[in-house]
């Protein structure tokens with residue numbers, strides 16, 4: 001779904017309950033009370049919409065990118081929290097109407113404990129949920145445990161929130177709005193169930209096995225999987241998968257990794273994985289033959305769909321080479337005639353992944369390859385420093401290359417700088433694709 005559709009769709013969903021409240025034309029209360037209700041309605045609608053922004057629904061992430069959707073999920077959760085925090089205080093501001101017991105909910109809120117406690121529970125849990133997400137890395141909690149808790153608490157926030165609005169809400173006493181909340185909640189829970197139950201069940205029909213694990217650079221491994229079923233994965237070069245090795249199909253122990261192999265090379269799927277934490281540091285111990293599961297394909301980082309680009313520039317930092325290696329292999333494997341440039345930055349020479357294959361691919365496909373090292377030793381004769389504006393100008397400052405497709409993958413600071421430099425060179429934003437390996 002293109003961003004031009006996603007954004008209005010999101011705004012429409014977030015504003016739907018407020019719009020349905022507005023058209024009820026109930027007697028107006030003091031402004032702070034109306035504002036309090038509005039913030040509560042919008043906040044709950046945003047919380048329910050968060051369940052569709054999990055980065056797992058291809059129809060939503062395909063065009064915008066999973067990283068963009070996940071960032072939107074995180075930022076919008078914080079906005080919803082601010083609205084929810086302010087919501088109850090406005091009712092008791094000095095300018096608000098004094099609380100009135102009104103079981104018909106026609107002129108005021110239903111100030112009953114029955115209506116309040118779910119709201120208080122949702123309010124406290126939501127604050128805890130966002131705090132837990134922000135402090136995830138610092139907490140040291142294993143990622144799988146964190147994900148389980150995050151999903152459970154989010155479902156509770158949604159459930160208590162909807163119960164609160166149905167029991168205490170003045171506008172939500174309206175049958176139409178009441179039903180909208182119930183359907184909204186059911187869809188949100190359906191999204192969660194799909195990710196944690198239905199998708200794993202479907203995945204269970206497509207088991208994989210580890211075919212090989214081999215070192216390809218300093219603290220970096222190539223892991224190859226072979227399908228244990230007839231067929232393979234239908235993916236585009238450069239996309240990524242959620243990889244689960246050695247756990248059950250329902251396990252939450254899965255991590256996202258870009259696919260480094262080329263679809264045209266056959267059914268085996270390869271990943272290039274750098275040691276970082278608990279799972280990635282154990283890659284070297286994985287035994288060939290181990291069971292593996294793939295939730296894939298995801299992501300938009302691919303040259304497919306950009307056939308009109310006259311050339312392709314691949315710009316990688318560190319393990320960001322993983323998806324670009326897949327694209328390069330696919331371009332060579334399908335004899336794509338377009339000119340290609342690979343700019344590949346690392347700190348040390350020992351971190352360059354598959355240097356011999358890169359040389360071979362360059363020769364076979366005519367790719368210009370430029371390695372850039374920021375901490376070279378004295379034997380290094382290539383470019384040094386960072387991938388900066390002058391290096392990019394040297395390769396891309398021509399009218400013909402401005403219309404190329406630029407595919408970027410690497411650390412956030414590198415992506416920001418390279419994107420800005422390319423835009424300054426006159427490359428249109430629509431010609432720049434990038435993917436972050438971190439969601440924060």
Ligand SMILES: Cc1cc2nc3c(=O)[nH]c(=O)nc-3n(C[C@H](O)[C@H](O)[C@H](O)COP(=O)(O)OP(=O)(O)OC[C@H]3O[C@@H](n4cnc5c(N)ncnc54)[C@H](O)[C@@H]3O)c2cc1C
Nearest residue numbers: 143254255256257258272273274276277278279280322437
């Ligand atoms: C779209 C995408 C593609 C990626 N492709 C590659 C690749 O090709 N090669 C590569 O080496 N790395 C890639 N990564 C990064 C890789 O997912 C993390 O390095 C890996 O998950 C770390 O797991 P760990 O258990 O070793 O580290 P931990 O110590 O558990 O975690 C280190 C950090 O990694 C992140 N992380 C851990 N587990 C997950 C998870 N399940 N989901 C999301 N983030 C997590 C968290 O921010 C965490 O703080 C990619 C990330 C994304 C989002």
